[in-house]
Amino acid sequence: MAEDPTAAMAKECKVRLKISDDTIFEVEYAVAMQSQMLKNALSDTGTDGTVPLHNISSEIMAKVVEYCAYHVNAANTISEKDVKIWDQEFLKDLDQATLFNLIMATQYMVIHNLQDLICQTVADRIKDKSAEEVREIFNIQNDLTPEEEEEIRHENQWAFEEEGWPEIQEEVRLEG
Amino acid sequence: MDESPKKELAVRRNTSSHLHRKEETPSWHLGAPVDIFFRSSPCRIVVVNAQELDHPIIYVNLIFEQVTGYRADEVLGRNCRFLQYQGSFAKTRYPLVDIRILTEICRCLSEGFDFEGERLNFRKGGSPLMNRLYIKPICNDEGIITHFLGVQSFKEANFDLSPLRGLVWKKSSGAIHTHILGDMYSQKSLFVHRDCSFKKCCPLYKVSDEVLVVNILARLTPKDVTSLGSVCHRFYNLTKDESLWKLVCQNIWGQETFSILESVARRRRLWWGKIVRELTTLEAAAWRKLTVGGSVEPSCINFSVCAVGSKVVLFGGEGVNMQPVNDTFVLDLNEDCPEWTHINVNSAPPGRWGHTLSGLSDSRLVVFGGCGRNGLLNDAFVLDLDEPQPTWREVSCSTRPLPRSWHSSCILDGTKLIVSGGCTDSGALLSDTFLLDLTMEKPVWKEINVSWRPPSRLGHTLSVLGNHKILMYGGLATSGPLRLRSSDVYIMDLSEEETRWKYVTGSMLPGGVSTCNSAPPPRLDHAAVSLPGGRVVVFGGSIAGSRLETKVYILDPMEEKPTWRILYVQGRQPKYASGHSTCLVGGTRVVVLGGHHTEDWMLTELHELCLINLKGTD
Numbered sequence: 001m002a003e004d005p006t007a008a009m010a011k012e013c014k015v016r017l018k019i020s021d022d023t024i025f026e027v028e029y030a031v032a033m034q035s036q037m038l039k040n041a042l043s044d045t046g047t048d049g050t051v052p053l054h055n056i057s058s059e060i061m062a063k064v065v066e067y068c069a070y071h072v073n074a075a076n077t078i079s080e081k082d083v084k085i086w087d088q089e090f091l092k093d094l095d096q097a098t099l100f101n102l103i104m105a106t107q108y109m110v111i112h113n114l115q116d117l118i119c120q121t122v123a124d125r126i127k128d129k130s131a132e133e134v135r136e137i138f139n140i141q142n143d144l145t146p147e148e149e150e151e152i153r154h155e156n157q158w159a160f161e162e163e164g165w166p167e168i169q170e171e172v173r174l175e176g
Numbered sequence: 177m178d179e180s181p182k183k184e185l186a187v188r189r190n191t192s193s194h195l196h197r198k199e200e201t202p203s204w205h206l207g208a209p210v211d212i213f214f215r216s217s218p219c220r221i222v223v224v225n226a227q228e229l230d231h232p233i234i235y236v237n238l239i240f241e242q243v244t245g246y247r248a249d250e251v252l253g254r255n256c257r258f259l260q261y262q263g264s265f266a267k268t269r270y271p272l273v274d275i276r277i278l279t280e281i282c283r284c285l286s287e288g289f290d291f292e293g294e295r296l297n298f299r300k301g302g303s304p305l306m307n308r309l310y311i312k313p314i315c316n317d318e319g320i321i322t323h324f325l326g327v328q329s330f331k332e333a334n335f336d337l338s339p340l341r342g343l344v345w346k347k348s349s350g351a352i353h354t355h356i357l358g359d360m361y362s363q364k365s366l367f368v369h370r371d372c373s374f375k376k377c378c379p380l381y382k383v384s385d386e387v388l389v390v391n392i393l394a395r396l397t398p399k400d401v402t403s404l405g406s407v408c409h410r411f412y413n414l415t416k417d418e419s420l421w422k423l424v425c426q427n428i429w430g431q432e433t434f435s436i437l438e439s440v441a442r443r444r445r446l447w448w449g450k451i452v453r454e455l456t457t458l459e460a461a462a463w464r465k466l467t468v469g470g471s472v473e474p475s476c477i478n479f480s481v482c483a484v485g486s487k488v489v490l491f492g493g494e495g496v497n498m499q500p501v502n503d504t505f506v507l508d509l510n511e512d513c514p515e516w517t518h519i520n521v522n523s524a525p526p527g528r529w530g531h532t533l534s535g536l537s538d539s540r541l542v543v544f545g546g547c548g549r550n551g552l553l554n555d556a557f558v559l560d561l562d563e564p565q566p567t568w569r570e571v572s573c574s575t576r577p578l579p580r581s582w583h584s585s586c587i588l589d590g591t592k593l594i595v596s597g598g599c600t601d602s603g604a605l606l607s608d609t610f611l612l613d614l615t616m617e618k619p620v621w622k623e624i625n626v627s628w629r630p631p632s633r634l635g636h637t638l639s640v641l642g643n644h645k646i647l648m649y650g651g652l653a654t655s656g657p658l659r660l661r662s663s664d665v666y667i668m669d670l671s672e673e674e675t676r677w678k679y680v681t682g683s684m685l686p687g688g689v690s691t692c693n694s695a696p697p698p699r700l701d702h703a704a705v706s707l708p709g710g711r712v713v714v715f716g717g718s719i720a721g722s723r724l725e726t727k728v729y730i731l732d733p734m735e736e737k738p739t740w741r742i743l744y745v746q747g748r749q750p751k752y753a754s755g756h757s758t759c760l761v762g763g764t765r766v767v768v769l770g771g772h773h774t775e776d777w778m779l780t781e782l783h784e785l786c787l788i789n790l791k792g793t794d
Contacts, residue, residue, distance in 0.1 A: 100379040107387050115391060123395040131406035138380045143408050152406050158457045159402035 015042065016050040019061050024050065027065055034068040036110035055108060060101045066090070067114050091121055096138065220244070222256060222326040226313065230255045231285075231324065240328075245300035256326070259297040259307070281311065288313050288321055289445055389414060394423035398456045421448035429455075429708035430643070432537075432590065436763040439486075443510065444790055454788035455708055455764075458730070462789075463747035466767070466782040469515030472505050475779075477770060478529035482541050483759040484561055486510040488767055489535075490757075490779075491543055492528045500527035500548055504559070504566075509761055516779065522567035525557040530581030535759070536614060537590030538562070542571075544595055545580050552579035552601050556593065556612065573621050577610045582634035584651075588670065589643055591615045594624075596648065599634045605654050607632035609668070626676050630666050631655060635700030635718075641710040641733060644671040647680075649714060652700045661698035661720055667733055680738055681731075695740040696729040703758040705766050707787070710734050713743065713766070715785075718754040725754075728785070750783040764788050 015032040017025040029047065032038045041051055053061070067090060074083050094102070099118055106115035126134055135142055144152070153160065220240035224231040232253045241247055244259065251258070277295050284291035291311040298304055307328050314323040380388070393401055393414065401424055405415040414420060425448065426434045441451060454460045472479075472490060479493030488507040495501040504519040531546025531553070539562040546553050556571040583598025583606070596609040607629040611622045636651025646668050653662040664682030668675055683698065702717025702725075715728040728743045750756070756771030766785040 097379045100383050103383060103387060103391065107391075119391040120395060122392050126392070126404070127396060127400055129400075131403060134404060134407050140380060140408050140411075144406070144412070149406060152412060156402045156405055158453065158459065159399045 013047045015047050017061065018050045018052045018054075019056050019058055020054050021058060023058055025058075025061050025065060027069070028072075030072045031065065031068045034072060034111055034113075036112075038109065053109070056105050057101070060098070060105050063090075063094075063098070063102060064105055064109070064111065064114065068111065071113065087117055091117070220326075220328040222328070223314075224256065224324045224326070226285075226321045226324050234323070243299070243305070244297070260295075281309075284311065285313070285324060385410075385414060385417075389417060389420045390423060393420055394427055396424065397428060398424060398452045402453070416449065418448045421452050425452050425708075433708045433763055440762045440764055440790075446788075446790070451788055458707075458743055458787060460786070460789040461728075461743060461745045462786050463745055463749050464784050464786055465748075466514075466784050468507060468780055468782060469513055470507075470517060470780075472503075472516050472779045474501060474503075476501050476529075478755070479757060479770065480531050480533035480543070480546075481757040481759050481767075481769060482533045482535040483761045483767070484535045484539050484541055486762055487561070488759060488761060488769075489533065489541055489561070490516075490769075491533050492525075492531055492546065494529040495527075500529050500546075502527035504568075506561070509765070509767070519561075519566055521559065522565060523569070525555065525568050525570070526553065528553055528581075532583060532585035532595070534585050534587045534593060536587055536593075542587075542593050542614065543568075544585060544593065545577075545583055545598065547581040552581055552599075554579040558614065571612065571614070571619055573612075573619060576621055577608065577623070578606065580606060584636050584638040584648070586638040586640045586646055588640055588646065594638060594646060596638055597633045597636060597651065605632035605634055605652075605659070607654075611670075624668070624670075624675055626668075627674075628677065630664065630677055630679075631662070633662060633700075636662070637702065637704035637714075639704045639706040639712050641667070641706060641712070645669045645710075645733075647704075647706075647712055647733060648677075649704055649712070650699050650702055650717065661700055661718070663696060663698035665731065665733075665738070680733060681740070694729070694742045696727070697725070699725065701755045703756065703766070703768065705758065705760050705785075708763065713785075715749075716754055716756060716768075716771075745785065764790065 013029040014026045015029055015038065017027065017032075017038075019025060032042065038051060056064075070086060070090075071083070074086070078086075099122060102118050103115065103122070106112075106118065125137055129137070134140070142149075219237075220243055221235070221237040222233055222240060223235040225234050233251050233256060236248050236251060246258075277293050280293065281291050281295075283289075290313070291309070293309060295307045295309050296304060297307040310327045312325045312327075313321040314325055316322050393404070396404075401415055401420065405412045422434070422438075425437065437451060437455075440446065441448060474495045476493030476495040479490050481488055481490045483489075486509050488509065490505040490507075491502070493501050502524045504521050504524065505516050506519055507514050507516050525543060526548045528543075528546030528548045531543055533541060533543050535541050536558075538560075540558055540560045542556055542558045544554075544556045554576045556573075556576075557568045558571060559566055559568045577595060578600055580598030580600055583595055585593060585595045588594055588611075591614050593612040593614060594609065595612075597606050599605055609624040609626070609629075611624055612619050613622075630648065631653040633651035633653035636653075637649050639647045639649070641647055648666045648668075649664070651662050652659050653664070662682065665680040666677045667680055668677050681695070683695075696714060697719045699717030699719045703715055705713045707713060707730075709732075711730055711732045713728060713730050716725055719725050726749055728745050728749075729740050730743045731738055731740050750768055750771065754771060756768050758766055758768050760766050761784075764787050766787070768783040768785065769779050
């Protein structure tokens with residue numbers, strides 16, 4: 001082919017994605033290319049067929065498409081600062097389940113920037129939190145017995161101390 | 177350790193099977209953990225031939241037969257993996273067997289380490305056994321591994337072995353380390369249909385361990401990751417994952433530090449969890465004495481050293497009759513018996529003392545300035561140790577900084593030499609800062625222009641923080657008409673558009689964080705070392721009143737209010753701690769040589785401050 005196929009496709013093609021409840025999402029080629037997995041899949045099969053994504057629900061797919069579509073447009077036109085503000089807005093009202101479903105979806109579809117954004121958000125929520133607080137945030141049941149908890153706490157004592165290093169215990173002896 | 181129990185077993189005959197008799201007697205050196213196994217409960221013993229394909233079993237003891245139900249003649253010649261199949265008719269591994277344990281076993285066997293861990297096994301009839309397994313490589317006299325000894329104690333496992341519909345989280349009795357997983361690193365583990373009765377309200381259960389570790393946990397600090405161990409069993413087991421700690425290290429301390437630590441970790445078989453913990457808390461910091469062979473002759477003082485990989489390189493110094501020398505010596509600490517070797521170099525720079533020697537990335541180093549035979553110098557020479565014939569090459573530049581000695585230098589980004597302060601020919605002190613980018617084809621000295629400079633000084637230290645910051649500490653500084661020892665700390669961020677020196681703490685200037693009781697007294701000719709994470713450790717030096725300085729101090733400039741703390745270090749500190757030369761080798765050992773009043777002119781007795789415990793897994 002003489003002309004660059006991707007440029008032509010970007011303008012006209014829609015990519016069809018069939019998700020878990022059999023609904024079809026039609027997205028622009030450029031938006032779909034944000035996903036490395038789709039990029040690889042489509043380079044083999046072309047854009048005529050439908051790509052099955054059985055593991056992703058429509059709610060999650062909508063969010064993914066929203067993010068990718070914005071970032072395709074923002075790539076050269078919107079300032080980094082504004083993009084960051086948009087990203088924070090995007091994350092704002094997402095509940096736990098959605099966040100984790102998005103992590104799974106971005107892992108499967110290989111969308112690095114969205115995955116980084118969400119994983120960093122989750123990491124930020126865990127930062128500097130006690131074990132009990134982490135359990136509350138993620139609704140995790142404590143399946144450790146009190147003895148196990150005590151043992152683990154003892155093993156990891158240093159992480160619970162206020163300062164990172166032990167206080168000076170004794171004078172260092174000089175070499176004789 | 178105690179050789180007799182093993183020799184006894186080697187002789188004991190299994191009456192219902194035919195033993196394969198070995199031609200040679202391997203040397204049996206068993207360590208303490210195996211001894212404990214022998215004493216604690218009846219143990220199954222398995223010996224496999226390490227030199228034959230697929231490690232066939234060559235010996236099993238009576239207990240093995242009794243516990244597993246497999247007779248010796250059924251298992252001799254086979255690989256041990258049949259124990260992971262549920263019963264004698266199963267063709268594949270039971271899915272609840274922890275893949276990670278198996279990969280760990282494979283890794284240990286291929287690298288010749290001991291392995292200790294728990295594993296799910298099955299009897300011949302199909303009932304499960306929780307197997308506490310200890311595998312030890314057995315070497316012959318030439319150190320080649322000939323056999324593997326497996327010692328196993330067991331306990332009953334309480335599992336629901338009904339057909340699985342997906343991943344389940346269950347705990348076997350008493351074993352806190354047991355972790356049951358499906359195929360951990362495959363795509364299909366990302367989307368699993370959970371047993372509905374089981375914690376569907378917790379969204380984290382949908383996320384596989386790999387995703388959790390690589391994408392979320394690896395972004396946290398060591399302290400956060402460790403405290404997560406108390407959340408639940410799953411998290412506790414994840415915090416035991418070595419790959420998690422490797423990622424944490426890479427993320428917080430950078431790829432370069434990680435690569436340096438990796439070679440140390442591999443060589444000394446250290447656990448990453450322990451490395452990261454010890455480098456964070458410095459709880460294992462200890463002074464050690466290091467005796468090396470060879471000698472540095474003609475003996476000299478006021479030389480300079482730097483670290484290149486695992487090697488300590490020494491150049492120059494003041495020799496007999498106060499004449500400057502220009503020899504290059506290398507000491508490789510990776511060798512079993514390190515000794516000083518004189519390197520025959522081409523075109524050595526003119527001899528000098530009071531210069532600086534700094535290690536660039538790869539195997540190169542650069543020397544600058546110092547006092548030569550005919551006065552002070554301002555030339556720079558680079559040496560590549562990996563060249564077949566190492567040659568010092570002068571960095572030719574049209575304009576250079578003023579000639580100086582007793583200045584300080586550091587290397588930014590592995591490629592840029594930064595030089596600051598020092599003393600000129602006329603005896604005046606300097607306060608300028610210059611940068612030489614050695615990646616350029618024709619490097620040019622660039623003065624870093626700042627609106628305000630700290631008081632001029634000599635005998636101070638420059639340390640690098642991360643990729644683009646430098647920290648200056650101490651020295652003999654100008655104070656009006658006087659020169660006084662300084663305790664000031666300044667930081668410069670070279671990535672800023674308008675670079676400037678920021679005053680952090682000390683005693684000379686108003687502003688900055690006020691000092692506390694554990695602040696180090698003002699000093700010059702001390703040692704300063706940068707640790708991962710941007711912390712700086714300082715010790716030694718000449719302090720007022722000629723007291724001997726004994727303490728090690730640490731400062732974290734990233735804190736909101738950086739404060740000096742005293743670091744508790746075990747062991748005996750070098751007695752003479754001023755004017756010595758130091759360098760950080762392998763990211764974990766601060767080697768200290770020479771120093772004023774030392775009697776060790778040959779440099780065969782060195783001291784090192786080991787930041788972590790370098791003894792391998794025990």
